[in-house]
Amino acid sequence: MTDAQPSTLDTGTVLAADPDWWRQAAVYQIYPRSFADANGDGIGDLKGITSRVPYLVELGVDAVWLSPFYPSALADGGYDVDDYRDVDPKLGTLADFDEMIAALHAAGIRLIADIVPNHSSNRHEWFREALASPKGSAARDRYIFRDGEGSDGTQPPSDWQSIFGGSAWEPVGEGQFYLHLFAPEQPDLNWANREVRDDFLRTLRFWSDRGVDGFRVDVAHALAKDLTYPLRSHAELEATKLAEDGSHPLWDREELDEIYAEWRAVFDEYDPPRIAVAEAWVAPTRRHRYAAPTSLGQAFNFDLLRANFDAAEFHEIVDRNMTFAGETGSSNTWVFSNHDVVRHATRYGLPEDDSNEGDVGKQWLLRGGSPAEVDEALGLRRARAATLFLLGLPGSAYLYQGEELGLPEVGEIPDASRQDPTFFRNAGVEVGRDGCRVPLPWVADAPSFGFGPTAASHLPQPSWFARYAVDVEAADPDSTLSMYRRALALRHELHGEEKLAWVTLDEPTVLAFQRPGGWTVVTNFGSSSFALPDGLGGMEVLLASAPLDAAAPGIVVPPATTVWTR
Incomplete structure (x- = not known):
């Protein structure tokens, strides 16, 4: 993997060395391919982000969380990583990265980089070596290869299902399969292998040395796995999906404590220490493992994201998470939208679903994501109210690009234009996550709504995006963008x-x-x-x-x- 020299830019003089900066930070998630396109090829890039730093300053955020920007075939929106220590050429270069982070730091904005430790891509040099190596080799031990079942070894080692649909095992010939909890292009790494652990410590230092202030850890609860035979059935796994005792063979295992203690030791080599936030879809009582100061230090809670617009639900969620923060010494993480879920301006315009823990967005996707089901005015009104509730809470607020415009989900994407593997792996049963990843509208009457200098856009933008464009909302004191700007400014003034x-x-x-x-x-x-x-x-x-x-x-x-x- 790439080992280019770290930047020599002195960013420590720009930002104060505050070890607690993250505790009540407003963090803005950028999905780089859909934020701003500098070269007009229809794909957002690092230079595009750098060009929009003044916008981020005026918005009032404290940090940017940058979704994956690594070399990737985009089998899963960049979460299939070819090289953990480089930049995708479609997005820029390491020099562009250095320029971007210098601009952010000069503006007083920190950077949290997405890191994807559960799986690499199938184009990663390690995986290519594994496929070219024999069964039982050291190269294959970096991943999870197992013999097939049946007299001729052609049946998968178990009936496990991928998160994206279909078998979680992919055949490679000679009676062997590899595990992929997500897409086949995302083979799971073997975290019982010392070489895998050491290489990720090297990656954490590589980006920290370049000035990255912290890391968002993708599927942080999946790294450690119990693969002793006989493997449990898919039905058994589903029955213990949110195990309260850490007994699930694939999720939230005790072995993670040792892995993240090593990460914490690396974070603490820096001044201020690098921070991390875990994406861990586990039972609320299990988040302590990730939020502990000896571990990653912070863990997303998605409770408000999954809740109905309901006073009793919000009250209970806040109480529970305030107690959690007190017990762990961490801070709360409040979030309504991100790159994986239906935007909350749309969710709040859908009929409530008490049968599914309020996860109405998921049900809407499974029904095909029809805009006709959405009460757009009600959804936006509730989203604005919920946002001011969230921004008033103690703890950190994670915002997703475009929510400050009140953007709804784009439901009317043609099948031929879709990119999300969920859509293809589930045979069109679920429309997938493309609707929240459509490139942002910046200028109402410009090609691609100002996303780039040309009309190119990697996902189609609907005509109604014009009324949500930044230039339109910036000129309107009553717009959602104006509300976010005032709220974030007041939040800095009022937070104690x-x-x-x-x-x-x-x-x-x-x-x-x-x-x-x-x-x-x-x-x-x-x-x-x-x-x-x-x-x-x-x-x-x-x-x-x-x-x-x-x-x-x-x-x-x-x-x-x-x-x-x-």
């Missing part, structure tokens, strides 16, 4: 200790909490307006997600609205 105190109200569909310094957040989840009681009604309104009735005495919060007061 990582505490909140609930305010007791008589209306169960309204939640209110106070932060240190007299800052109060009130969200009306109901269908009727709510007049704040005297103690709150006479306060100064700092920001509201929807217009308030200026003629009403005191403060009256309309339905699906959040108000910040002081």
Whole structure:
């Protein structure tokens, strides 16, 4: 793999060496192929990101989380990595990366790089060597190869299913198969192999030496696996998917503690220490492993992302996660949208689904993602209210590119234009994640809506993107973009200790909490307006997600609205 020399840029003089910068940071996720295209080939690139640093400054974010930018065949949106220590030529060069991170740091913005440790791509030099090597070789031991079943060894070692559909085992001839929990182009690495562990420590240092401030760890709960025979059946795996005791053979195993303790030792070699946040889809009671200070230090909670727009659900989730943060010494991670889920402006416009833990976006994808099912106005109104609720909470806020524009999911992508392996592996049963990955609209009347200098766009942009373009929203003081900018500016001004105190109200569909310094957040989840009681009604309104009735005495919060007061 590439071992180019790290950048010699002195970024330490630009950003203060604050070891706690991440605890209440606003982190903006950039999906690089869909953010900004500098050369007009229809694919977003690193120079495009650098050109938009002033936009990120005006938005008010503290850090950027950069989704995979490594060489890749894009079998899974860049999460099939050919070389962990290089940049995809379609996105730029290592010099472009150095220029980008220098520009971000000069603007006071840190960078979190996505790292994909569970699997490489099938084009990685290690995997090509494994296929060219005999059964039982050291090269194959870096991955998970197993003998097939049946008299002639042509049957998979088990009936395990890939996350993307179909068998999790791919035949390579000579009676052997390799494991891929995701796409066949993503062979799982063998984390019981010392060489694999050491090479990733080398990768962490490579990017940290170039100035990367932290890492988002893809499927952090999957690295350690129990593959002793007999392998459990697919039905047995499904029955223990969220095992509370770490007994699942493929997910959330105790062996991860040792792996991430080694990562933590590398992070702590730097000043300030590099940070990490785990993407770990595990039971809430199991997140401690990843959020511990001896481990990665922070773990995503996707609880609000999966919740209905419901006061009781939001209250319980906040309480549970505040307790979790206190127990681990970590900070909370609040998120509504990312590159893997239906945008929350669309989710909140769908009928609620109490049968599936509020995961209405998933059900919508399985039904084909029809825009006709979406109440767009209601979805945006609720999304704005939920966002101000989230940005008022103590902890870090993870924002996904385009949500600051109120972008809905793009449901009307032709099958011939789709790219997500989920769509192809599930024979069209699920439309996949392309709808949240469509390139952003920057200029309403420009080719590709200003995404690049030409009309090229790797996923088709619908005509209605024009009304969500940055130039349109920047000129409108009531737009979603303007709301995000004001909220993030106020958040920097108001944030204090990582505490909140609930305010007791008589209306169960309204939640209110106070932060240190007299800052109060009130969200009306109901269908009727709510007049704040005297103690709150006479306060100064700092920001509201929807217009308030200026003629009403005191403060009256309309339905699906959040108000910040002081």
